[in-house]
Amino acid sequence: TEDFVGHQVLRVSAANEAQVQMVKELEDLEHLQLDFWRDPSRPGTPIDVRVPFSSLQAVKIFLESHGISYTIMIEDVQSLLDKEKRQMSSFQARAQ
């Protein structure tokens, strides 16, 4: 099973078209293995991206160095998945 420990989902706010383009450039960098939950479209529309732990530093430095603001939407994807799994398992156990 794929492990998402340390993966974060960032909510990126591109303030202008140039910043949207910069985030689109990030999308093309396959080695970062970014997973865009909400694709870059236009200024003011949130961009959500899941970033593997191994790429977090590079992505955050990229965003900060270009003055692109972001917040952490999900601190650790795996912990949410664990919660989800526990909820399903406990329901299944009760059902049985």
Next chain:
Amino acid sequence: STDTFNYATYHTLEEIYNFMDLLVAENPQLASKIQIGNSYEGRPIYILKFSTGGDNRPAIWIDTGIHSREWVTQASGVWFAKKITQDYGQDPTLTAILDSMDIFLEIVTNPDGFAFTHSSNRMWRKTRSKTAGSICVGVDPNRNWDAGFGKPGASSNPCSDTYRGKFANSEVEVRSIVDFVKTHGNIKAFISIHSYSQLLLYPYGYTSQPAPDEEELDQLSKSAVTALASLYGTKFKYGSIIKAIYQASGSTVDWTYSQGIKYSFTFELRDTGRYGFLLPASQIIPTAQETWLALLTIMEHTLNHPY
């Protein structure tokens, strides 16, 4: 029994398929199950048909879960199915709809992807078909339709999450619906349900040209999102795909609209920035409840505006 089924938790493919069998067994006069194909990995693709009789009545299509990781959509589809059987004969709007029209509901549109999200990768979005010459698997089934296929707004890279596939309808999960819709020939509304970001969208996605029925679709969208918001205050934006989000080619409702299905819509359900695809199970029922109000609005409009 579907009365004791837990609608407030996520379920596996097997559990959902068992639920469908139970629902049909409990409501033989109203519900039936049709297999419209087999997935790439050989799983059956089922739709539920809700009908009160008559041959080839005008129909409404609803599908959920074409993107497998959008779990709240399959869960909402289960809830809708139960809601239809509960409300027929009780709710005057739904009763009027079903007295004249059929409803088709495909709860798990991408069964291979959905099974894969449960077994191996919760974040899987695409189908599971293999692409010759690539190590990457799967096609985005919402870029694989024969409407602006191959234009900007989809990827030609098999490793991309928006990979469009080698040709339109290459995915059996898409082709099964295409064949069904064409064979049926009398579908009047087609609603494809995704998550997340709280949007109600209509054609087009591949071109910025307005759809010929844009004014009516826009008005209807406004009514639908107003109805949706009346329950919990959840705010939805609406508009054409290309204007409300971004250019997307080969999308489902662009194709259905091109087939003459005027009331072609796609939803993006909750949420707006806390959980994304990992919406807690406690939000399944509220999400389904509010979405149902919007669906009823669209279905009632379809009933009252024959074309």
